[in-house]
Amino acid sequence: MIGGWWSSIDRPKTFRYNGVAHEWMILRCVVSMMDEILEKLEESVARLSEINRAIDESMIIAITDVTGKITFVNKKFCEISKYSAEELLGQNHRIINSGYHPKSFFREMWRTIAQGHIWQGEIRNRTKDGQFYWVDTTIVPCLNESNKPYQYISFRVDISERKKFEEHIKRIEQLEIAAQISSSLAHEVRNPLAAIQWSLLSLPDIQPSQQMILKSVEDELKRMDNILGDFLSLSKPSTKVKYPLFLQEILQKALDLQSQFLQKRNIQVIQKIDKTLPRVNSEENQLKQVIHNLLKNAIEAMPDGGKLEIIVDTKVCKNDNFFVCLTMKDTGIGMNQEQLTKIRQPFFTTKPNGTGLGLMVCERIIQEQGGNIEISSIEGKGTTVTVCLPAL
Ligand SMILES: Nc1ncnc2c1ncn2[C@@H]1O[C@H](COP(=O)(O)OP(=O)(O)OP(=O)(O)O)[C@@H](O)[C@H]1O
Ligand SMILES: [Mg+2]
Numbered sequence: 001m002i003g004g005w006w007s008s009i010d011r012p013k014t015f016r017y018n019g020v021a022h023e024w025m026i027l028r029c030v031v032s033m034m035d036e037i038l039e040k041l042e043e044s045v046a047r048l049s050e051i052n053r054a055i056d057e058s059m060i061i062a063i064t065d066v067t068g069k070i071t072f073v074n075k076k077f078c079e080i081s082k083y084s085a086e087e088l089l090g091q092n093h094r095i096i097n098s099g100y101h102p103k104s105f106f107r108e109m110w111r112t113i114a115q116g117h118i119w120q121g122e123i124r125n126r127t128k129d130g131q132f133y134w135v136d137t138t139i140v141p142c143l144n145e146s147n148k149p150y151q152y153i154s155f156r157v158d159i160s161e162r163k164k165f166e167e168h169i170k171r172i173e174q175l176e177i178a179a180q181i182s183s184s185l186a187h188e189v190r191n192p193l194a195a196i197q198w199s200l201l202s203l204p205d206i207q208p209s210q211q212m213i214l215k216s217v218e219d220e221l222k223r224m225d226n227i228l229g230d231f232l233s234l235s236k237p238s239t240k241v242k243y244p245l246f247l248q249e250i251l252q253k254a255l256d257l258q259s260q261f262l263q264k265r266n267i268q269v270i271q272k273i274d275k276t277l278p279r280v281n282s283e284e285n286q287l288k289q290v291i292h293n294l295l296k297n298a299i300e301a302m303p304d305g306g307k308l309e310i311i312v313d314t315k316v317c318k319n320d321n322f323f324v325c326l327t328m329k330d331t332g333i334g335m336n337q338e339q340l341t342k343i344r345q346p347f348f349t350t351k352p353n354g355t356g357l358g359l360m361v362c363e364r365i366i367q368e369q370g371g372n373i374e375i376s377s378i379e380g381k382g383t384t385v386t387v388c389l390p391a392l
Pocket of ligand 1: 297
């Protein structure tokens with residue numbers, strides 16, 4: 001307090017300094033003004049540091065120089081990206097790039113901020129351990145006296161949950177469309193198919209040389225019927241009654257059925273199954289269908305053999321609820337980001353004989369049972385699919 005000591009001393013009205021007379025009163029006035037300014041300054045600094053703390057606690061913040069090099073990250077940035085500050089400082093934001101956005105997206109962003117304008121958008125990033133997260137991002141350029149940016153401050157908010165919900169709604173809409181197409185198609189095709197099957201059965205005097213041809217026609221008809229079955233299972237909600245069962249037991253049955261085929265395809269199966277798992281509320285045939293579809297995909301992804309790791313354990317997911325989870329990790333061809341975004345769309349397939357419905361059927365069944373399916377993949381390395389069902 002400058003004014004404090006001053007007011008306590010009784011001073012004469014004028015004094016001389018460097019031969020000039022000064023009014024004590026003026027000096028007194030200046031000192032008390034300075035006192036007031038200092039007080040306000042202290043208040044502003046305190047308020048600013050509160051705002052700073054609030055922003056720091058609620059937002060993911062990073063500062064980069066004009067070349068894009070990260071010069072500052074806050075605690076939230078490290079938490080969400082799972083990188084330490086040391087790992088991030090000096091790096092480019094490419095370190096968290098998920099490969100989801102086209103190059104033109106970032107080119108446009110850089111063009112905007114380099115011109116000194118604020119950029120806003122939604123970005124999908126990748127954590128150190130390969131998980132994706134979405135952030136609503138605002139990048140503010142800091143400008144020098146000649147209005148040129150000398151650094152960029154980015155403020156991000158985690159919107160992963162909202163994105164997941166939006167994707168979920170989109171998928172439900174797609175399922176509805178697929179369901180409508182499927183039901184009309186299945187009804188139209190199933191009747192003539194049945195007629196062909198009956199006609200084949202009633203063919204008179206088949207020569208032994210024709211047996212092979214007949215067999216392959218029958219096999220193909222059966223395949224078509226199975227595909228139509230998939231179409232129909234998309235179109236109507238399941239009326240199957242659910243009951244408590246052990247997921248690992250159904251898995252074992254499905255694996256037993258495929259064991260010879262897996263061996264023939266040179267696929268080594270490694271099982272890690274928790275023996276004390278709780279039951280799930282499900283229906284055996286539907287669960288078998290899910291496991292069969294996922295196994296089929298893994299096998300098809302490893303045409304030259306490989307390793308299939310199967311883990312069954314429990315996880316705590318949504319609202320602290322317990323889930324029994326089946327994870328299948330293959331070492332197959334994997335998928336790139338573009339494929340990964342499309343695999344849940346109806347009829348998306350990269351296989352010459354695929355219908356692109358396998359995963360949708362799985363998803364429909366699992367969602368109906370209150371569970372969810374997560375898929376991650378690295379091109380050329382393999383795919384991991386995790387199916388979770390609420391534990392009883
Ligand atoms: N384990 C996997 N490894 C690599 N790609 C996969 C895997 N699982 C699914 N995919 C990709 O997802 C696409 C869609 O899979 P989905 O099971 O829905 O249909 P499909 O396998 O093509 O045909 P269908 O299951 O009807 O025979 C596949 O074509 C493939 O590109
Ligand atoms: Mg499939």
